[in-house]
Amino acid sequence: MENDSQADVSETGSVDKDVSAESGSGRYGDSDVRNEEDSSDGQFKMRPHVRDRFRPGAVKDVIHGVLREELAGKVYAETDPSLLSSSIAQRVKRKVMELGFPRYKYVVQVILGEQLGAGVRTGTRCLWDADCDNYASDVYIGDSIFCMAVVFAFFAY
Template identity: 25%
Template sequence: MSEENNIRVMRILQPTYDVEPTLDRRFTKNKMEADCTPIVKEYLTGKSWSDEKEVNTEMSETITNLVMEKVREANLDRYKIIVHTNIGENRNQTVRVASHCLWESTLDSAAEINFISEQLWCTVVIIGLYVH
């Protein structure tokens, strides 16, 4: 192997000096809830609870992927997005889903979507964390 074949290409990135996203590139709770609620409702309307773990796992993964695709359309380049989906059988029980996170309150946020039918309930939490 000759020296000519071992050429290394270096990419030099210039600093942007951006410490905050512009207003159109911010993760906002209201926008995320408005954009993603119809996706969850459309997917789950008419679905019923199954005692088979695989069916419920597939439903949860599908909802998570659909929501993640919609969030990616917003082009939030510098945000780490986390989508957490919970699905359960509706037997008129009370369920509370809580999460705890430390973040920069001016840049980071979370959105929550709830769906309840006669057969099942679903809670989707979308967390957007700004990466400096």
Template identity: 30%
Template sequence: MATSGLTANEKLTIEALKQHDKVHPTFRAKKKIPSSKGRREGTAESGGLSKRLLRVSTSDGPPGGIPLGSPSAKSGTNFSVFQVVHATRTWKRFTQQRRRATASRQYNLENTFRMEPREDGKFLPVTVENMIKRQLQFRLTDVTYSENCKEIAKDLSGEIKDRIKSLNFPRFKLVCNVIIMENKGQGIHVTSRSIWNAETDNFACYTFKNPSLIATAYVHGVYFE
């Protein structure tokens, strides 16, 4: 396409349209318009715009001589290049603003006034204890006590809590603690104290031993009223 006779703005517009193959409405080929009307025609060299003619205004007045609201514009036959580019950019800005507004929207939920868990949603100490047992045995069977046990205890606490969450105890706040100490045949006593509702809240605990270390993990399930 020869662009030697076009202005700088028209060249930039044609280049933008080459990179914007999905601009709607689709351009349609037009019959050659006499140069006396101030119009030029050209065929895109590559991409999806090949074999389509771009009508570019060469007048010094405002771009796009036909308003978008006119009957001719609605028919999709007389859109100017500048109108299509402007409409595309406006639509992109609108969709970006709408996404940001949706992402920042906050929902205020009303209180259910439920003071106790449902029968199928109660904290089950036996189930939780079995989960703790499997996780401690999986991670600590071949572990030797060292300084790295501090990080292992931290990781185990998060892993156990995540696995218990998968058991689906709705509206229960979970508190998980893991203690790892060296095993030298000594006695040890671990105790905890909590203020809770004995009818809805509960806990589970398990102690694991190997020749090098002793690990105790306990989980409290507190119902959120």
């Protein structure tokens, strides 16, 4: 299934300043056993249990917190956009992995730019399973800087 997601950020600056992506994977540990053999007949589960599904609301809260902590009081001219966007992507990925969604792989995309009063529109297309895969995003707009972070979560079969 193909999914289109768009984020419209009004009153923001140019987006060509920096784009950073970071990918990662969910944890493969003892907690995965309940997903693989959750039924009484010991069959492998191709879908996550309801309690183990990716929750966009919880991930949006994580993204929101990281963006506020990293960007509060920052001035665009004083920051190195590539280092800052990489740092944000890594921190978001680490905190999302700590939420413990078993057998999920993550891709984190961060767009950072100077706030100049123009508008920005982004779009993303990907093929995924609409029953298991999902995404979460959040936007930070400051006096001189804007940032959008998106986490894509894919269930590993």
